[in-house]
Amino acid sequence: MRKNRFLFNKHVVAMATLGALAAPLPVLSNEPGVLVEQLCASCHSLNNLERSAGYSQADWQTLTSYMIDTGEGTALSKDISTYLAKHYPVNTKRESTVVKGDLKLSFKYWQVPTLGQRARDPVQGENGLIWWVGQWGNILGRLNPKTGEMKEYTLPSGTYAHSVSLDKNQTPWFLGNKNGTVGYLDLTTEKFKVYKMPDKNARDPHTGVFDNAGIFWFTLQHSNMVGKLDPKSGDIKLATLPTKGSRPYGIKLDSNGTPWVSCNGSNCLVRVDKNTMELSEIKLPGAKTHTRRLAITPDDMVFYVNSGMGKLGRYNPKNGKITQWDNPSGANSHPYAIEYADNAIWFNESAKRPETLVRFDLKTQTMQSWQIPSKEGVYSGLIRHMRMGNNGLIIHQTATNQLAEITWSQ
Incomplete structure (x- = not known):
């Protein structure tokens, strides 16, 4: 990953401003795994990743765009979604049962x-x-x-x-x-x-x-x-x-x-x-x-x-x-x-x-x-x-x- 990338996370900024974070966010890592932990854990438990249904790289990229603004089509967005797709691929651990009908x-x-x-x-x-x-x-x-x-x-x-x-x-x-x-x-x-x-x-x-x-x-x-x-x-x-x-x-x-x-x-x-x-x-x-x-x-x-x-x-x-x-x-x-x-x-x-x-x-x-x-x-x-x-x-x-x-x- 390239250095000095700018990440804008409105929620993290708001949390820091309001004193909701236990400690200030550290400098964002250049290592994808650490970076994912830094960003995801700032808003929710990392267990959410373990318990997720898993997604393809494209779907992880879309899903994370709902949570943080990494910039559309940026290398940062691609790096994060690629890491998530590799470590949290599609799975059926919590698969739902669908009952078909007329509506x-x-x-x-x-x-x-x-x-x-x-x-x-x-x-x-x-x-x-x-x-x-x-x-x-x-x-x-x-x-x-x-x-x-x-x-x-x-x-x-x-x-x-x-x-x-x-x-x-x-x-x-x-x-x-x-x-x-x-x-x-x-x-x-x-x-x-x-x-x-x-x-x-x-x-x-x-x-x-x-x-x-x-x-x-x-x-x-x-x-x-x-x-x-x-x-x-x-x-x-x-x-x-x-x-x-x-x-x-x-x-x-x-x-x-x-x-x-x-x-x-x-x-x-x-x-x-x-x-x-x-x-x-x-x-x-x-x-x-x-x-x-x-x-x-x-x-x-x-x-x-x-x-x-x-x-x-x-x-x-x-x-x-x-x-x-x-x-x-x-x-x-x-x-x-x-x-x-x-x-x-x-x-x-x-x-x-x-x-x-x-x-x-x-x-x-x-x-x-x-x-x-x-x-x-x-x-x-x-x-x-x-x-x-x-x-x-x-x-x-x-x-x-x-x-x-x-x-x-x-």
Whole structure:
């Protein structure tokens, strides 16, 4: 490799500026193996390379271009991708199982401007605009899908938002996962309004949803709490889950406006009384069961991903019955995101490569699945949240820093 090559990694620069790096990056090595370790380990574990599906030189070059800017067609880009292709070739260690069916999917992609930001949790408003957060880049982003125009806002220092939700006025609210805050962007002044948690133990607001009364409900995963904020008064109330280490993660509302919470650290779902905030825990079968997220159908059936056992589950609040179905790719598929759309439950198998999107037909109780490509056809991952937009599912891939809209047809 030639000396004195310039590498521009926006995420590493941002991390260094914010003091997120344990130590300054050393001078970049001229030896490909050391260079790959320096660059990859600055943003994620090197185990990600070992656990990847492996790629050809061309696909590694494309995939790394989503993470760091080495310059299109440069010798540096070629050297890195050649090394990766040699040491991490295509493999089937985490191969997914695809179930064929009649539906066809279409994908529309957008690459976010700042690389390495870990773009996630996009949500589309009624006005068509899509908002997302770049968790590692401390970014709130906006996309106009009609024009492709994007704008990124730097969040208050130390926020590192985990998710974004929209209120009835289409205002984006973020959840400060690292500084115990929730807040919103004033669309007129383009300034942030921030609310600090009233309890120092409420450290990590995670995922949120607005009810019809305008109350913002949210989870705090490692704090083991559920919270609600009244934007009119700024009043925040918190409730601690009954089981220690439950790690409340996803949150959705049923047709009555009752919040339901999934437990990422325990085999439970939690129903929240919207008036008193009293918590009712529903124990799910299986000691290894834990649930990243949940979805609720129009008839108030509570579906959840059993991330610990590779199953799709359904809890019937009317009679307490619990039913589970095996995922196509098995017990170690780690289903993650989930959404109801078009008389079906959609979820992903996040531990598989290529990652799959699964559709569970509510009428026939059968599944169909597809491997999920990236913008240029590279199969990577992973989806951590999905929500129905105006025309289809709105998803993200944290590995590629891409947003996408998925539509379907016969």
